[in-house]
Amino acid sequence: MRYSISIPENVEPIEIFGAYDSRTKYIKKEMNVDIHYKNRKIFIEGKDDDSVNKTSKIFTELLEILDEGHLIDWDEFQYVVSRYKTNGNGSKTEEKKKSMKDVINTRIVGTQIFAKTEGQANYIDYLKNNDIVFSIGPAGTGKTYLAVAMAVDYLRSGKVQRIILTRPAVEAGEKLGFLPGSFYEKIDPYLRPLYDALLDFMDTDKLISYREKGIIEILPLAYMRGRTLNNSYIILDEAQNTTYQQMKMFLTRIGFNTKAVITGDVTQIDLEKKKDSGLLSVRKVLNGNISGIKFIELSNNDVVRNPLVKEIIKAYEDYENSV
Numbered sequence: 001m002r003y004s005i006s007i008p009e010n011v012e013p014i015e016i017f018g019a020y021d022s023r024t025k026y027i028k029k030e031m032n033v034d035i036h037y038k039n040r041k042i043f044i045e046g047k048d049d050d051s052v053n054k055t056s057k058i059f060t061e062l063l064e065i066l067d068e069g070h071l072i073d074w075d076e077f078q079y080v081v082s083r084y085k086t087n088g089n090g091s092k093t094e095e096k097k098k099s100m101k102d103v104i105n106t107r108i109v110g111t112q113i114f115a116k117t118e119g120q121a122n123y124i125d126y127l128k129n130n131d132i133v134f135s136i137g138p139a140g141t142g143k144t145y146l147a148v149a150m151a152v153d154y155l156r157s158g159k160v161q162r163i164i165l166t167r168p169a170v171e172a173g174e175k176l177g178f179l180p181g182s183f184y185e186k187i188d189p190y191l192r193p194l195y196d197a198l199l200d201f202m203d204t205d206k207l208i209s210y211r212e213k214g215i216i217e218i219l220p221l222a223y224m225r226g227r228t229l230n231n232s233y234i235i236l237d238e239a240q241n242t243t244y245q246q247m248k249m250f251l252t253r254i255g256f257n258t259k260a261v262i263t264g265d266v267t268q269i270d271l272e273k274k275k276d277s278g279l280l281s282v283r284k285v286l287n288g289n290i291s292g293i294k295f296i297e298l299s300n301n302d303v304v305r306n307p308l309v310k311e312i313i314k315a316y317e318d319y320e321n322s323v
Helices: 013-017 019-031 049-067 074-087 094-099 118-129 143-156 183-198 204-213 244-251 278-286 307-322
Strands: 002-006 034-038 041-045 132-136 162-167 216-220 232-236 259-264 293-297
Touching: 002 049, 013 019, 013 049, 019 034, 019 049, 019 074, 041 049, 049 074, 118 132, 118 143, 118 293, 132 143, 132 278, 143 162, 143 183, 143 232, 143 259, 162 183, 183 216, 204 216, 244 259, 244 278, 259 278
Parallel strands: 132 259, 132 293, 162 216, 162 232, 232 259
Antiparallel strands: 002 041, 034 041
């Protein structure tokens, strides 16, 4: 069987084939087909009609994304290929296809931020349409990064007046008391990932100015007690390390016109007794019955870091399930 696809005029061949035909080689290996290019046309050949059909759909989807003006990184490219390889037709609803192309923010270097997996597309949809969202999943799935991107967009557009980023100060295997410096110097490394995410969307001077004015706050969870937070976008990161009481305290701080996102990975609980995690208990408490509150679970398929991270996570899961 042979199939041909035309490349849109505004798409450069290297965008679809990759440097040194790296993407073409990857698809050939994964789908067991031959791929050729001539006069802005892609020709797909193979003995298995099903493989040729799936490969044509892979190229069609990639070209649609590129034609919309989005660049495709290696992680997103691999995700599209794997979806057709493992799920047959790789089908998504038209609404989901659209949501994976919706830009939610732009980094200061000009890179547009949008969903790279179907799980992330669902997550973004929940963020837009609910006041409180719990995002649970392994490292590298974009739980915190996408929430920060959305928070900055809400601040810029005037939908909220401030951003509050917080984490529980759990000492992942270390003792804060033995570290040099003041409390803030000790706690700063635990809050550093939140700074790093923000700096993708605003320059250092802007972030310092916003912090001095109280427009952006980055603080340990304990400092949230006693406050009522209106007109805010609040992100509680590493929520697996909250206790039952801390989670209750956090959720009851939420005021009017406020969005809250709670992110965590239940496989990386640093509490002495893992069963005490507030993230484990909150789903049982809320039970999914309250309008405006949504839970989403991201999986290994949503990991968008180095492909090795996905393999490492799977290896640890297999090991922990075997002992």
